[in-house]
Amino acid sequence: MAAQIFSAIFVIIIGVGGCVAYFWGANKLLDLIFPSRGVSGTAAVNNLRRQGLVRPWLFVGPALIILTIYLIYPVIATLWLSFFDRGGTNFVGAANYEWALRDPDLRNAILNNILWLAVVPAACTFLGLIIAVLTDKIWWGTIAKSLIFLPLAISFVGASVIWKFIYEYRGEGQIQIGLLNAIIQYFGGQPQVWISLPFWNNFFLMVILIWIQTGFAMVILSSALRGIPEETLEAAVIDGANPFQIFWKIMVPQIWGTIAVVWTTITILVLKVFDIVLTMTNGQWNSQVLANLMFDWMFRGGGDFGRGATIAIIIMIAVIPIMIWNIRQANKETGGH
Amino acid sequence: MAVATGNSFASRFGVHIAVLVFVVIWTIPTLGILVSSLRDKDQIIASGWWNSFASSSQTEAGRLPPASAQTQKDGKYVIEGNIFGDGAKRAISAFGVKAAAPTQYPAGTSVDLGDGVSLQLNADGSFVLASPKAFEGDRGQRVYYASSAPPKFTTDNYKTVMFSEGIGRSFMNSLTVTIPATVIPILIAAFAAYALAWMRFPGRALLIAVIIGLLVVPLQMSLIPLLRLYNGVGTFFGVPSKTYLGIWLAHTGFGLPFAIYLLRSYIAGLPREIMESARIDGASDFEIFVKIVLPLSFPVLASFAIFQFLWVWNDLLVAMVFLGTAPDQIVLTAKLNALLGSRGGNWEILTTSAFITIIVPLIVFFSLQRYFVRGLLAGSVKGG
Numbered sequence: 105m106a107a108q109i110f111s112a113i114f115v116i117i118i119g120v121g122g123c124v125a126y127f128w129g130a131n132k133l134l135d136l137i138f139p140s141r142g143v144s145g146t147a148a149v150n151n152l153r154r155q156g157l158v159r160p161w162l163f164v165g166p167a168l169i170i171l172t173i174y175l176i177y178p179v180i181a182t183l184w185l186s187f188f189d190r191g192g193t194n195f196v197g198a199a200n201y202e203w204a205l206r207d208p209d210l211r212n213a214i215l216n217n218i219l220w221l222a223v224v225p226a227a228c229t230f231l232g233l234i235i236a237v238l239t240d241k242i243w244w245g246t247i248a249k250s251l252i253f254l255p256l257a258i259s260f261v262g263a264s265v266i267w268k269f270i271y272e273y274r275g276e277g278q279i280q281i282g283l284l285n286a287i288i289q290y291f292g293g294q295p296q297v298w299i300s301l302p303f304w305n306n307f308f309l310m311v312i313l314i315w316i317q318t319g320f321a322m323v324i325l326s327s328a329l330r331g332i333p334e335e336t337l338e339a340a341v342i343d344g345a346n347p348f349q350i351f352w353k354i355m356v357p358q359i360w361g362t363i364a365v366v367w368t369t370i371t372i373l374v375l376k377v378f379d380i381v382l383t384m385t386n387g388q389w390n391s392q393v394l395a396n397l398m399f400d401w402m403f404r405g406g407g408d409f410g411r412g413a414t415i416a417i418i419i420m421i422a423v424i425p426i427m428i429w430n431i432r433q434a435n436k437e438t439g440g441h
Numbered sequence: 442m443a444v445a446t447g448n449s450f451a452s453r454f455g456v457h458i459a460v461l462v463f464v465v466i467w468t469i470p471t472l473g474i475l476v477s478s479l480r481d482k483d484q485i486i487a488s489g490w491w492n493s494f495a496s497s498s499q500t501e502a503g504r505l506p507p508a509s510a511q512t513q514k515d516g517k518y519v520i521e522g523n524i525f526g527d528g529a530k531r532a533i534s535a536f537g538v539k540a541a542a543p544t545q546y547p548a549g550t551s552v553d554l555g556d557g558v559s560l561q562l563n564a565d566g567s568f569v570l571a572s573p574k575a576f577e578g579d580r581g582q583r584v585y586y587a588s589s590a591p592p593k594f595t596t597d598n599y600k601t602v603m604f605s606e607g608i609g610r611s612f613m614n615s616l617t618v619t620i621p622a623t624v625i626p627i628l629i630a631a632f633a634a635y636a637l638a639w640m641r642f643p644g645r646a647l648l649i650a651v652i653i654g655l656l657v658v659p660l661q662m663s664l665i666p667l668l669r670l671y672n673g674v675g676t677f678f679g680v681p682s683k684t685y686l687g688i689w690l691a692h693t694g695f696g697l698p699f700a701i702y703l704l705r706s707y708i709a710g711l712p713r714e715i716m717e718s719a720r721i722d723g724a725s726d727f728e729i730f731v732k733i734v735l736p737l738s739f740p741v742l743a744s745f746a747i748f749q750f751l752w753v754w755n756d757l758l759v760a761m762v763f764l765g766t767a768p769d770q771i772v773l774t775a776k777l778n779a780l781l782g783s784r785g786g787n788w789e790i791l792t793t794s795a796f797i798t799i800i801v802p803l804i805v806f807f808s809l810q811r812y813f814v815r816g817l818l819a820g821s822v823k824g825g
Contacts, residue, residue: 111617111685112620119624119625120624127727135725156640156641159726159727160645163632163640164632168633170690170697171698173670174667174690175658175663175697178666178667179662182662185665235463238456238463239460242457248464251464257751257805257806258799259754259755259756259757259799262755262798262799267470279489280489281486315470318467320817372657372659379757379774382757395661398661402664409665409669412665413665415661416662419659420659420661423658427658430654430657431650434650435650
């Protein structure tokens, strides 16, 4: 273990030192090859121009190389692999996609993902917005926000243990140590094994993600609400608008852009949801989702890379519209400068 | 937002109540595992954690001492003593002599067991069994009783999971993964961000678009090709394919788009005058970056560091693909996932382990919340 700590520290020093050495050294080298000081006027101008051509690439170079290896190449390779068999060696055409259309597990995962997409982003945004509006009105709002924000720091696995404890089931009539069943039993209901109830168990898993992500929506929306000009709200109050009208007709339209951002961010997160399903049910009792199914195929019986890659492509296809929208938004912003 | 919408006392009161309800719902789950992790493991299964400050009651069975313990008193044969032996601090509320009716009689009553035999069991555990005839046999009278034990809190669970369940080791593994994976991307991203914000070169706009596109590319797209690549490199050089170096680089790669995006939008917003006056003074891009941009960017670098730290610490997927599951490599999240399988019913182990995995993020989060929120806002509001 000591060796491990030592190697970690060593790597930090090497890593950071290496980066510093690279950037400093490459920059120095460029100055040596194309000197701009101590040479004649035209030579200096020419060398400065050459430096200007090379230096940006020295700066973005390491990032570009890492991005290429870890993201750009894999995206292309995954697409490529989705046309190959389980070992990734024999071309099988669209066989994996045909399988994807017919496979009942995959269909179940897609339907569950759609269910997640329909519920989680909406619930997080709605709850986040309500809490943001309410906490802005009270003196202890900051503390309240901190506490609701807190689950965002908790890992999905940790959150799963937390909620598994809440859903814990004991036989009827026994002392329930899971909070949910204890409440149900207190009011005379039947305790249930919540995470194995087909269809409904999806919602019990979604609760975990909603619990985590509402704080995110709340913080972003709260800051957007503060950006609404005070005069607008005052004018509405003078005109006799009631709180609900102010909320729906003034606040919500004003922060529409931010709501869209929160919604899409959580949508992407939902498409990738993996840890919660793996730890709570591992896809049993019809609770499978795409990301978990893909992980399953990656390692099941030595792994089927072709089918795994196909599932990854399905997730990617769902993300592409958001990706295009993001790039357009960003272009609009930089275009305005 | 200072405008009050609805000033009546009732609506003010309603807002407080509503927020309180939200706070309670959001806090109680975490509180549950914190409290449970500090409880005695027998009490965790005997009562819900919300009862942990009250005495927990349970029904038990015991046997009184055999005939050899009897004494003669006032012409009767008597067996006396305390059912708890050592006089543990527990209280009996009711007792019985039949398994079917373990709490038939309230504590302190004297019960006729037939043949003139009487039994009295008091709340403190003391008992008197009396009979006109001598007791026989070496098996004492069976009694059942409902007793309540005072709440008992302990740190034993933490000792157990840290040292015998391997959580302590996994904690070190998580630190080993997280710290380099947080530090390495910062400088790489900062240089790239500066170039993309302040230097002019062909392809810059395309590069920015690519990075914004990569922001949302699901991690799943990278896993299979990288796994193949790592296995290939491992076989080619005859080294293990699951190494700390591998996961450091993987996390660096996955964190870079967000890092560059976040830092670029901040660095692009720095005042142009500072850069230009430095350039007029003859400073090169490198000098401007090191002497002006880096120090001014401290807040956003801190934001990114916190994000990356939390993301790497909380990650399960990347760790499961690129690291082994042996004790020398398994990180906290993966260990917790494994414990959920092997220790499914042992809530004292699960709650304690879970609390250990979330304590570091919570500390980071509470001490640096300002930077975290700033990063969150910059990362999602500006460009989305």
